[in-house]
Amino acid sequence: xxxxxxxxxxxxxxxxxxxxxxxxxxxxxxxxxxxxxxxxxxxxxxxxxxxxxxxxxxxxxxxxxxxxxxxxxxxxxxxxxxxxxxxxxxxxxxxxxxxxxxxxxxxxxxxxxxxxxxxxxxxxxxxxxxxxxx
Numbered sequence: 001x002x003x004x005x006x007x008x009x010x011x012x013x014x015x016x017x018x019x020x021x022x023x024x025x026x027x028x029x030x031x032x033x034x035x036x037x038x039x040x041x042x043x044x045x046x047x048x049x050x051x052x053x054x055x056x057x058x059x060x061x062x063x064x065x066x067x068x069x070x071x072x073x074x075x076x077x078x079x080x081x082x083x084x085x086x087x088x089x090x091x092x093x094x095x096x097x098x099x100x101x102x103x104x105x106x107x108x109x110x111x112x113x114x115x116x117x118x119x120x121x122x123x124x125x126x127x128x129x130x131x132x133x134x
């Protein structure tokens with residue numbers, strides 16, 4: 001399958017790739033994912049960790065241009081007790097944040113409300129990513 005809106009992969013590096021989260025916490029929620037399965041950051045080769053960090057740093061730049069967030073959360077959940085959805089395959093979250101972006105829907109109904117579709121988010125992020133490929 002070719003990368004695109006179907007698999008939400010924004011870009012592939014040599015050792016890792018950047019993907020839009022299918023179940024985002026906020027609009028533009030991206031993840032830097034290693035090509036190899038690993039349950040923990042310390043088990044990855046240094047080159048893989050470095051590429052993941054470079055993808056995350058570039059994601060911050062691109063998301064800033066696209067969405068103009070007030071800030072970012074960046075992090076890795078290691079282990080199911082820490083919130084890892086797939087404990088055997090860690091990934092680095094890049095979440096744009098805005099003041100007041102957690103509302104009563106998330107607090108009361110455990111539901112997220114996003115202002116655009118995943119397809120629109122993918123298109124906007126992909127276009128900005130390619131424009132920033134200088």
